Amino acid sequence: MTSKTYSQPERWLAPVASGPLDASVELPGSKSLNNRELVLSALAKEPTLLTGTLTSRDSSLMIDALRSLGTQIDVDTDGSVLVTPKPFDRSATIDCGLAGTVMRFVPPVSVLANGDIKFDGDEGARRRPMHTTINSLRALGVAVSDEGAAALPFTVHGTGKVAGGEITIDASASSQFVSGLLLAAARYENGLTLRHEGEHLPSMPHIEMTLDCLQKRGVKVSSPEPAVWRVEPGEISGGTVAIEPDLSNAGPFLAAAMVAGGKVFIQGWPESTTQVGDEFDGILQQMGAKITRHVGGLEISGTGAIHGLDIDLSIGGELTPVIAALAAIADSPTVIRGVAHLRGHETDRLAALAAEINRLGGIARETADGLEIDPSNNLHGALWRTYEDHRMATAGAIIGLRVPGIEIEDITTTSKTMPNFASMWMSMLGTQA
Numbered sequence: 001m002t003s004k005t006y007s008q009p010e011r012w013l014a015p016v017a018s019g020p021l022d023a024s025v026e027l028p029g030s031k032s033l034n035n036r037e038l039v040l041s042a043l044a045k046e047p048t049l050l051t052g053t054l055t056s057r058d059s060s061l062m063i064d065a066l067r068s069l070g071t072q073i074d075v076d077t078d079g080s081v082l083v084t085p086k087p088f089d090r091s092a093t094i095d096c097g098l099a100g101t102v103m104r105f106v107p108p109v110s111v112l113a114n115g116d117i118k119f120d121g122d123e124g125a126r127r128r129p130m131h132t133t134i135n136s137l138r139a140l141g142v143a144v145s146d147e148g149a150a151a152l153p154f155t156v157h158g159t160g161k162v163a164g165g166e167i168t169i170d171a172s173a174s175s176q177f178v179s180g181l182l183l184a185a186a187r188y189e190n191g192l193t194l195r196h197e198g199e200h201l202p203s204m205p206h207i208e209m210t211l212d213c214l215q216k217r218g219v220k221v222s223s224p225e226p227a228v229w230r231v232e233p234g235e236i237s238g239g240t241v242a243i244e245p246d247l248s249n250a251g252p253f254l255a256a257a258m259v260a261g262g263k264v265f266i267q268g269w270p271e272s273t274t275q276v277g278d279e280f281d282g283i284l285q286q287m288g289a290k291i292t293r294h295v296g297g298l299e300i301s302g303t304g305a306i307h308g309l310d311i312d313l314s315i316g317g318e319l320t321p322v323i324a325a326l327a328a329i330a331d332s333p334t335v336i337r338g339v340a341h342l343r344g345h346e347t348d349r350l351a352a353l354a355a356e357i358n359r360l361g362g363i364a365r366e367t368a369d370g371l372e373i374d375p376s377n378n379l380h381g382a383l384w385r386t387y388e389d390h391r392m393a394t395a396g397a398i399i400g401l402r403v404p405g406i407e408i409e410d411i412t413t414t415s416k417t418m419p420n421f422a423s424m425w426m427s428m429l430g431t432q433a
Contacts (some may be wrong), residue, residue, distance in 0.1 A: 012407070013400075013405075017429060025424065034050070042071040042083060049239070058102070061102050069109065092117050094110075096120065097125065099130075105183055164233065194228070194415070209274035255325065258326060259306070275318070282321075305331065308334035357399075361378035394422075
C-alpha cells in the first residue's frame with residue numbers, strides 16, 4: 001500500500017510585500033501537541049475532549065491511524081475532538097503519509113493491538129529512517145516484519161500486551177523515537193526504562209514536551225540521569241485538554257515582519273510552553289527584530305534590516321528553514337550548526353535549502369552538521385522547489401516577500417500542518433488569496 005497524494009501540486013507566485021505590515025495572526029493548534037494528545041487520549045482510561053485542535057494532513061492521518069486500531073474519535077463542527085478509548089482488537093493497515101509522528105508514535109501503541117498492524121506511507125516516507133523504531137519494538141519482544149529494509153513498509157504482529165522493561169536505543173536521527181516509546185510506555189505491563197546511546201540527541205524540547213504531556217495525564221515519569229527516562233506502568237487520565245497554537249508555524253509570520261518591516265501580532269502565544277517555537281523570541285531578536293510579549297500574545301516588529309548570526313539549533317532543527325530564509329537576505333553571514341538530523345526529515349532539508357537558496361542567486365553551503373549562508377546582491381526570481389516539505393514551501397514564501405518572481409513549486413505541501421497557509425499569508429499582507 002502506498003499513500004495517495006493528499007492534493008495536486010499547485011504552483012504559487014509568492015507575493016512581494018508592498019509596504020510595512022500591521023497584522024494580527026491566529027495560528028492553528030500545535031501539530032506536536034495535537035498528535036501527542038491524540039495518542040494519549042486513545043490510551044487513556046476515560047474519554048478526552050481536545051479543544052483548539054489542528055485540522056491538517058498530519059492530524060487527519062493520526063486520527064485515521066488510531067481509528068484503525070479501534071479508537072472511537074468524533075470531530076465536532078467547532079474543531080473539538082472527543083476521543084473515546086476502545087479495545088485494540090483487530091488487524092489494520094495504517095497510512096503514515098509523510099507524518100513522522102504517525103510513523104514513530106503509532107507503532108509502539110500498535111504492540112497493544114491483538115492483530116497484525118501494517119504501516120506504510122508516501123514514497124518519501126519510505127526513505128525516512130525507521131530502524132530505531134523497528135529495533136526497539138523487537139527489543140521489547142514484539143515480532144516485526146520489514147523484509148530487512150528497516151523502513152516502511154513494515155508489519156507489527158501485536159499480541160495485545162507487552163512486558164516492557166528496559167531497552168537502549170540510538171535516537172540520534174530523531175527525538176521522535178524516544179517520544180513514541182514514552183507515550184505508550186505506561187500501558188506496558190512493567191512500564192519502560194529507556195536509555196539513549198548515540199552521538200547526540202536532537203530536539204530535546206520535544207522530549208520535554210512528551211514528558212510534560214504524560215505528567216499532566218497523571219503518568220509517573222522521571223529522568224534518573226541524562227538521556228535516561230523511566231515511565232511507570234499505570235492509568236492515563238482523560239478529561240479536557242486545550243491544544244496551544246503552533247509556535248513553530250508562527251515562524252514564517254514572525255519572519256515576515258522582519259523582511260517587510262512593520263509589525264505582526266501572534267494571538268494566544270502562551271506565557272510558558274514546552275514548544276521549541278518559543279525559541280524564535282530570542283533568535284529573531286539577535287537577527288534584528290524587536291519582540292514584546294503581551295497577555296494576549298506576542299508582537300514582533302522589524303525595520304527590514306536583517307543580521308546574520310552563528311547559532312546551534314540542535315534544540316529545534318525545525319526552526320532552521322525560517323532562519324535560513326532570513327539568512328539568505330541578511331546583511332552579514334550566518335552559520336547554522338547542530339542540525340545534521342535534518343537530512344532525515346520530510347526531505348534532506350540541508351541539501352534542499354542550500355539548493356534552493358543558490359537557485360535564487362544566493363550563497364549557501366552545506367556543512368557536516370548545518371549550513372553556511374552569505375549575503376548576496378544577486379537574488380532573483382525562480383522556481384523554488386518544495387520537496388514535499390511544508391517548511392520548504394513557507395521558507396520560499398519568506399524570501400518572496402522581498403525578491404519578486406519566486407514561484408513556490410507546490411504550496412499544498414503546507415497542508416501537512418497549516419492547510420490555510422496561502423490565505424493566511426495573503427491576509428497578513430492585506431490582500432485576498
